[in-house]
Amino acid sequence: MGEVVAGFGVPHSPHIPEQVKKQGPSHPVVPRYARVAEAIAAARPDVLLVFDCDHFSTFFLDNLPIFAVGVADRTAGPNDRTPMPRYEVPVHAALAAHLRSSGVEAGFDLALLQDFEVDHSIMVPLHFMTPGMTIPIIPIFINCFVPPLPSARRCYALGQAMRAAVESFAQPLRVAALASGSFSLEIGGPKVAPGRRQGVPDPAWVERAAGLMQGGKIEQLLDEATTERMLRAGNVSAELLTWIAALGVIGDRLPEPMQLQPAEGEVYGIWRWN
Amino acid sequence: MGEVVAGFGVPHSPHIPEQVKKQGPSHPVVPRYARVAEAIAAARPDVLLVFDCDHFSTFFLDNLPIFAVGVADRTAGPNDRTPMPRYEVPVHAALAAHLRSSGVEAGFDLALLQDFEVDHSIMVPLHFMTPGMTIPIIPIFINCFVPPLPSARRCYALGQAMRAAVESFAQPLRVAALASGSFSLEIGGPKVAPGRRQGVPDPAWVERAAGLMQGGKIEQLLDEATTERMLRAGNVSAELLTWIAALGVIGDRLPEPMQLQPAEGEVYGIWRWN
Amino acid sequence: MSVYQLNKLCHRTLDDLEFREAMKRDPQAAIAGFDLTAAERDTLLAGDVARLFEIGVHPFLLSFLTRYEIFGLTTEVYSERIRKARDPHRSA
Amino acid sequence: MSVYQLNKLCHRTLDDLEFREAMKRDPQAAIAGFDLTAAERDTLLAGDVARLFEIGVHPFLLSFLTRYEIFGLTTEVYSERIRKARDPHRSA
Ligand SMILES: [Fe+3]
Ligand SMILES: [Fe+3]
Numbered sequence: 001m002g003e004v005v006a007g008f009g010v011p012h013s014p015h016i017p018e019q020v021k022k023q024g025p026s027h028p029v030v031p032r033y034a035r036v037a038e039a040i041a042a043a044r045p046d047v048l049l050v051f052d053c054d055h056f057s058t059f060f061l062d063n064l065p066i067f068a069v070g071v072a073d074r075t076a077g078p079n080d081r082t083p084m085p086r087y088e089v090p091v092h093a094a095l096a097a098h099l100r101s102s103g104v105e106a107g108f109d110l111a112l113l114q115d116f117e118v119d120h121s122i123m124v125p126l127h128f129m130t131p132g133m134t135i136p137i138i139p140i141f142i143n144c145f146v147p148p149l150p151s152a153r154r155c156y157a158l159g160q161a162m163r164a165a166v167e168s169f170a171q172p173l174r175v176a177a178l179a180s181g182s183f184s185l186e187i188g189g190p191k192v193a194p195g196r197r198q199g200v201p202d203p204a205w206v207e208r209a210a211g212l213m214q215g216g217k218i219e220q221l222l223d224e225a226t227t228e229r230m231l232r233a234g235n236v237s238a239e240l241l242t243w244i245a246a247l248g249v250i251g252d253r254l255p256e257p258m259q260l261q262p263a264e265g266e267v268y269g270i271w272r273w274n
Numbered sequence: 275m276g277e278v279v280a281g282f283g284v285p286h287s288p289h290i291p292e293q294v295k296k297q298g299p300s301h302p303v304v305p306r307y308a309r310v311a312e313a314i315a316a317a318r319p320d321v322l323l324v325f326d327c328d329h330f331s332t333f334f335l336d337n338l339p340i341f342a343v344g345v346a347d348r349t350a351g352p353n354d355r356t357p358m359p360r361y362e363v364p365v366h367a368a369l370a371a372h373l374r375s376s377g378v379e380a381g382f383d384l385a386l387l388q389d390f391e392v393d394h395s396i397m398v399p400l401h402f403m404t405p406g407m408t409i410p411i412i413p414i415f416i417n418c419f420v421p422p423l424p425s426a427r428r429c430y431a432l433g434q435a436m437r438a439a440v441e442s443f444a445q446p447l448r449v450a451a452l453a454s455g456s457f458s459l460e461i462g463g464p465k466v467a468p469g470r471r472q473g474v475p476d477p478a479w480v481e482r483a484a485g486l487m488q489g490g491k492i493e494q495l496l497d498e499a500t501t502e503r504m505l506r507a508g509n510v511s512a513e514l515l516t517w518i519a520a521l522g523v524i525g526d527r528l529p530e531p532m533q534l535q536p537a538e539g540e541v542y543g544i545w546r547w548n
Numbered sequence: 549m550s551v552y553q554l555n556k557l558c559h560r561t562l563d564d565l566e567f568r569e570a571m572k573r574d575p576q577a578a579i580a581g582f583d584l585t586a587a588e589r590d591t592l593l594a595g596d597v598a599r600l601f602e603i604g605v606h607p608f609l610l611s612f613l614t615r616y617e618i619f620g621l622t623t624e625v626y627s628e629r630i631r632k633a634r635d636p637h638r639s640a
Numbered sequence: 641m642s643v644y645q646l647n648k649l650c651h652r653t654l655d656d657l658e659f660r661e662a663m664k665r666d667p668q669a670a671i672a673g674f675d676l677t678a679a680e681r682d683t684l685l686a687g688d689v690a691r692l693f694e695i696g697v698h699p700f701l702l703s704f705l706t707r708y709e710i711f712g713l714t715t716e717v718y719s720e721r722i723r724k725a726r727d728p729h730r731s732a
Contacts, residue, residue: 066383109340109383188611462703505729
């Protein structure tokens with residue numbers, strides 16, 4: 001019987017590893033990631049379920065799944081030319097296969113991914129938080145970039161199905177969920193900042209969405225986080241769906257006080273109970 | 275407002291085009307396909323929704339969807355070295371995109387397929403029935419080969435969602451569903467016939483499943499067509515799921531008397547009402 | 549399929565170093581291998597990213613062009629142009 | 641991942657004519673490029689299709705080996721061997 005023991009959420013800007021390399025530990029993201037890293041270490045997970053939006057790196061528009069599960073013994077990355085170290089990371093193939101089978105049985109049409117690498121959206125968080133790369137991961141991909149997107153409610157239900165599958169797994173594994181994504185970010189679209197290639201169009205939505213999580217108001221969050229609303233906060237802001245899926249795994253527990261950077265569109269969250 | 279006007283189901287043995295080329299119109303499959311071809315012509319469809327199981331030709335195990343919709347202006351095939359003419363066939367991209375969006379909104383996690391060719395399972399039926407390749411198709415792929423498979427009930431519900439999407443499409447298109455697959459067939463597995471690479475392990479299941487369709491007993495069919503039951507009829511016998519999805523499009527109408535070849539594991543079906 | 553081709557072209561600019569160099573050296577020759585309409589080709593060569601966005605090129609992919617300053621798209625030029633595009637998801 | 645590699649090897653036998661010829665000419669050399677365990681390599685070279693099926697190679701893909709009579713797998717040999725495999729879905 002597997003057990004979900006904690007949940008986490010972080011952003012994943014691809015520029016940060018290089019910036020931190022230059023600037024050192026005085027860079028402001030260092031303590032933010034460190035705080036989550038400590039919580040991950042304290043939770044002692046055997047496996048990290050990583051909810052992720054691929055950035056056209058693992059998948060392209062030729063064959064683009066809505067949801068996919070990585071089922072393999074290991075993966076590597078980043079595969080998108082992000083300037084940072086290249087890592088190999090183990091994947092828990094047996095639990096991954098069980099999560100996928102259970103999900104398909106529960107009516108989630110989860111693509112099977114067996115031969116793949118992952119991009120900065122997984123590797124940047126691991127680089128800062130688990131650089132030893134000793135905790136096996138299971139990447140669960142959600143299409144957050146190419147409408148039609150899955151609804152917030154469906155992503156939450158997927159998380160719930162994954163939790164049930166963890167609990168029906170034969171081995172007594174400690175499993176934590178990790179969401180990776182921004183709440184407000186525009187890349188290359190009309191809402192970029194003047195003179196920039198990106199922008200943070202909607203800091204108020206960052207506070208709103210994080211506030212609903214902070215208050216445990218999940219139903220309200222699922223109502224408000226429509227595709228339309230998320231895309232008003234920026235064209236890659238539906239990365240929030242990774243957090244919503246992780247919340248499905250976590251259930252109605254409340255997070256520790258969240259670290260909010262509304263001006264950067266970013267949030268760091270820790271759910272711990274065990 | 276699109277309209278579903280008919281439904282059809284056929285098998286797709288890759289050896290048949292070459293056999294018919296040698297033997298000519300006296301080959302027994304010729305009149306079987308011809309009867310369905312006449313019904314297709316009489317239904318005057320503007321678009322054919324083709325429910326198909328890919329045979330590791332369009333997809334491989336690296337990135338294998340449960341369900342996928344082909345959204346493009348055209349496709350071509352066969353892409354699997356089947357000895358037969360190569361064809362290009364138009365795809366109705368606008369309706370395909372609408373079906374996919376509507377399906378995703380209804381909770382079906384349909385992969386987007388934009389750059390693809392198709393194998394004998396689509397091209398053999400079209401070769402015999404619509405060799406002019408003038409009717410645009412929309413391929414809807416179902417994973418029938420690599421367990422976990424989607425349940426019969428979920429495939430039927432997918433068909434129902436596709437029907438609703440046809441009816442909500444802005445243009446007044448006449449749409450027919452075409453299922454492609456065998457009811458009992460083992461390829462390369464323990465149930466092959468002695469001295470052969472394939473076999474038909476379960477002619478009785480062919481009669482049972484076709485009989486339930488003939489009698490309009492869809493609920494009973496959905497109950498009986500478990501993965502376990504279908505795979506007992508042969509390792510590629512879950513191609514029946516393409517028929518079940520097509521039945522979701524067709525609804526509770528009854529077929530014309532079906533052509534059954536239980537010893538070959540095959541059925542030809544025609545649903546016509548308009 | 550043309551929009552798919554445009555998206556693919558943008559992606560290749562990130563992913564394929566030889567293609568990226570060809571795009572910098574001689575964009576007209578580099579894009580010849582893609583199945584594009586004449587209008588799409590002109591829009592690309594003009595660096596009209598607002599128009600490319602409006603016909604459906606994904607902005608994340610489009611931004612690869614400015615990352616390597618293809619078609620004269622410095623960050624400033626790119627930003628100024630894309631900010632004028634019609635946005636189906638306007639900020640509140 | 642090894643079963644994935646075995647499946648891929650079978651698929652390449654259909655799809656890649658040069659590889660297929662190499663498989664006919666010198667199977668041991670041809671399979672060297674795949675990430676297989678020693679046991680998997682031996683099972684392959686022995687044409688033990690029952691065992692390959694039992695460890696999870698997809699039978700549809702496995703049958704490509706006999707289509708081209710790789711590893712001495714004539715249809716008769718293949719059929720005789722595979723019919724002895726443990727079948728999780730026995731006929732009624
Ligand atoms: Fe991102
Ligand atoms: Fe087939």
